[in-house]
Amino acid sequence: MCLGIPGKVTELYQANGMKMGKVDFGGVVKEACLEYLPEIQVGDYTIVHVGFGISQLDEEEAHETLKLLKEMDMIAGELPELADRQNDS
Amino acid sequence: MKYIDEYRDEKVTRGLLDEIGRIVTREWKLMEVCGGQTHSILKSGLDQLLPPQIELIHGPGCPVCVTPLELIDKAIALASRPDVIFVSYGDMLRVPGSERDLFSVKAAGGNVRIVYSPLDSLKIARENPDKTIVFFGIGFETTAPANAMAVAQAKRQGIKNFAMLVSHVTVPPAISALLESPDVRVDGFLAAGHVCTVMGYWEYEPLVKKYKVPVVVTGFEPVDIVHGVLMCVKQLEEGRAEVENAYARSVRREGNEPAQAIINQVFEPCDRPWRGIGVIPQSGYKFREGYADYDAEMRFPDIQTIATKESSLCMSGLVLQGLKKPNQCPAFGKECTPQMPLGATMVSSEGACAAYYRYARFVNPNATSNSKEQTSKLQTSVV
Numbered sequence: 001m002c003l004g005i006p007g008k009v010t011e012l013y014q015a016n017g018m019k020m021g022k023v024d025f026g027g028v029v030k031e032a033c034l035e036y037l038p039e040i041q042v043g044d045y046t047i048v049h050v051g052f053g054i055s056q057l058d059e060e061e062a063h064e065t066l067k068l069l070k071e072m073d074m075i076a077g078e079l080p081e082l083a084d085r086q087n088d089s
Numbered sequence: 090m091k092y093i094d095e096y097r098d099e100k101v102t103r104g105l106l107d108e109i110g111r112i113v114t115r116e117w118k119l120m121e122v123c124g125g126q127t128h129s130i131l132k133s134g135l136d137q138l139l140p141p142q143i144e145l146i147h148g149p150g151c152p153v154c155v156t157p158l159e160l161i162d163k164a165i166a167l168a169s170r171p172d173v174i175f176v177s178y179g180d181m182l183r184v185p186g187s188e189r190d191l192f193s194v195k196a197a198g199g200n201v202r203i204v205y206s207p208l209d210s211l212k213i214a215r216e217n218p219d220k221t222i223v224f225f226g227i228g229f230e231t232t233a234p235a236n237a238m239a240v241a242q243a244k245r246q247g248i249k250n251f252a253m254l255v256s257h258v259t260v261p262p263a264i265s266a267l268l269e270s271p272d273v274r275v276d277g278f279l280a281a282g283h284v285c286t287v288m289g290y291w292e293y294e295p296l297v298k299k300y301k302v303p304v305v306v307t308g309f310e311p312v313d314i315v316h317g318v319l320m321c322v323k324q325l326e327e328g329r330a331e332v333e334n335a336y337a338r339s340v341r342r343e344g345n346e347p348a349q350a351i352i353n354q355v356f357e358p359c360d361r362p363w364r365g366i367g368v369i370p371q372s373g374y375k376f377r378e379g380y381a382d383y384d385a386e387m388r389f390p391d392i393q394t395i396a397t398k399e400s401s402l403c404m405s406g407l408v409l410q411g412l413k414k415p416n417q418c419p420a421f422g423k424e425c426t427p428q429m430p431l432g433a434t435m436v437s438s439e440g441a442c443a444a445y446y447r448y449a450r451f452v453n454p455n456a457t458s459n460s461k462e463q464t465s466k467l468q469t470s471v472v
Contacts, residue, residue: 002150002231002283002439003125003309004339006092016242026090033208036234036348045092047286047339050178050228051206052235054348055286055339057092062338069101069316072108 004047006057009034012042023048092338096310102133105315109322110140117325118144118274119318120267120411122260123281124151124439125309131448133311143318146411147444149263150281152228153180153437154409155363156256158397161186164254166392167223167385168194168201174217176210177225179203184433187398207239214243214251223385226253231283233257233374234348237355240376240383252385255375258361260284261292262372268300272412277321279307279314282336287352289344293332301330308336355380364433365406405432408441415445422451 007023012034014020021034023046034040034053046053095101121127127147130136136145149155165186168175175191182192182203195201200220204210207224214222226236236253243251260281267273280293285306293304303324307317317335324331334340352374361373376384386393402420407413415421415434425431427443434440445451 002123002152002229002281004231004283004286006090008091016246018238018242026093033206033235033238035238036345036351038347047283049231049283050235051208052238052348054231054234054283054345058338062092065316065337066095066101069105069312072104 002049004049004054006045006047007032009040009042009044009046009053012040021053023053093310096308096312097133098312102311102315105312105319106138106140109143109315109319112319112326113140113142113322114326116142116144117276117322118146119277119279119321120146120148120275121279121307121314122148122150122264123284123309124148124154124437124441124444125283126150126279126281126307126314127441128439128444128447129309129311130314131444131450133314134448135311135314136450139315139318143322145318146275147408147414147441148278148411149267149363149366149409150229150260150284151409151434151437151439151441152232152256152258153184154405154433154440155258155366156181156184156227156433157362157364158187158399159362160254160256161190162188162397163386163392164225165189165191165194167254167389168199170389172220174200174202174213174220174222175225176202176204176213176222178227180437180439181225181227183430183436185400185430185436187396207236208242211239211242211246211248211251214248218250220250221388222251223389224251224253226255226257228257229281229284230259230288230352231281231286233352233356234287234345237351240355240380241351243383244380252383252388253376254385255356256361257356257374258363259358259372259374260288261296262369263363263366264293264304265296266366266369266372267410268296268302270410273410275302275411277303277305277325279317279321280304280332282306282308282313282340285334285336285340285344287345287348289342290332290334290340291342291344297330297332303330304332306332306334306336306340308339363409365403365409400431403432405434405440405442408434415442416450416452418442422446 011022045057356374434442
């Protein structure tokens with residue numbers, strides 16, 4: 001129910017006094033209400049839930065987190081006891 | 090797809106799992122609140138890949154599952170009326186009422202329609218001026234801004250043949266109720282990422298202070314979930330209890346304020362009964378006075394008193410509180426299957442019983458010693 005899918009805003013327009021847009025989910029394009037994202041622009045990513053954009057995804061934040069998580073993986077790979085354990089499995 | 094593929098990366102997930110394995114020194118029970126997270130955990134096999142000291146308990150975050158039987162019966166009564174077009178999210182149709190479900194009303198000729206967005210129901214209302222369109226407004230805080238907008242738009246556009254049967258529930262009061270319960274033992278919570286996207290996470294700060302339990306806002310992909318578990322375990326091992334955010338690309342402390350504003354414009358907090366759990370104070374929304382005209386229970390007062398009858402075999406209430414795992418229920422996979430469900434937890438795409446059935450967790454975890462045996466491959470394929 002609380003499922004939300006990230007997609008890229010490809011078009012913005014007004015309908016019935018609401019900010020609406022087209023959102024591209026990896027090739028599938030759907031209409032979404034973007035009234036709750038006053039700052040969102042074409043090209044930005046949003047999470048859409050039941051036809052409403054609920055979040056404008058923070059690209060910088062996402063990049064930083066992933067970088068951190070990947071670094072953790074690299075450090076783990078350098079620890080000798082862990083490398084042994086991985087070789088055994 | 091951007092923002093999905095990189096969070097299903099096996100190597101990153103394994104790195105995080107290894108880190109958890111390195112820091113954990115004792116057993117911890119963590120509850121993932123949202124049913125969407127439960128499904129992701131079982132689909133990717135994280136329940137079997139985490140170190141054996143970490144037990145994931147599945148929380149009550151499935152709105153379809155906790156919608157009270159009385160409201161399902163009211164929905165069925167409304168959907169059976171010839172002057173009503175009953176509109177719902179698809180998940181609700183197979184949820185068993187006392188006697189039957191919405192799907193069987195539709196099969197018998199009732200005008201029941203499924204929509205993707207609540208705004209679609211306004212279109213149906215405009216196209217059918219001689220009928221009353223009743224939308225089944227269920228959901229947590231994630232869905233509340235969408236449902237509230239449909240009502241606000243109906244009012245703004247002067248659509249009179251539209252009403253909503255409201256069964257909205259909210260997460261923080263449910264977490265408080267679980268922490269107050271003497272039977273429930275949870276060491277840390279993975280808070281629901283999309284509920285927090287809307288509401289923020291400041292609401293959990295007093296709760297964390299009062300109960301000294303870590304809360305980590307967590308997303309839905311395998312990397313997100315293991316990241317949330319790692320942050321939670323780190324807090325527990327270091328003796329800390331704080332609110333932390335492992336889903337920062339979507340969640341800010343203050344949440345989405347325009348979305349909160351429309352919830353507050355249309356709804357106000359109220360006590361709500363949760364199916365299988367009971368009444369939790371101030372754990373839901375009802376219409377504010379200015380929107381009472383759109384309240385389906387006010388517009389159809391004759392549906393107010395319906396005698397309900399719950400299955401005696403179903404233990405979904407215990408599953409929803411994390412007191413039982415689905416496969417500990419004697420009816421699981423026997424009398425109760427997704428095709429013939431006894432309770433809503435076996436129906437919903439977020440129900441824990443449905444997840445256990447779909448991803449074949451048929452064995453009772455207490456009856457086997459190797460249930461935590463590590464599987465060799467992460468199951469990250471998209472279904």
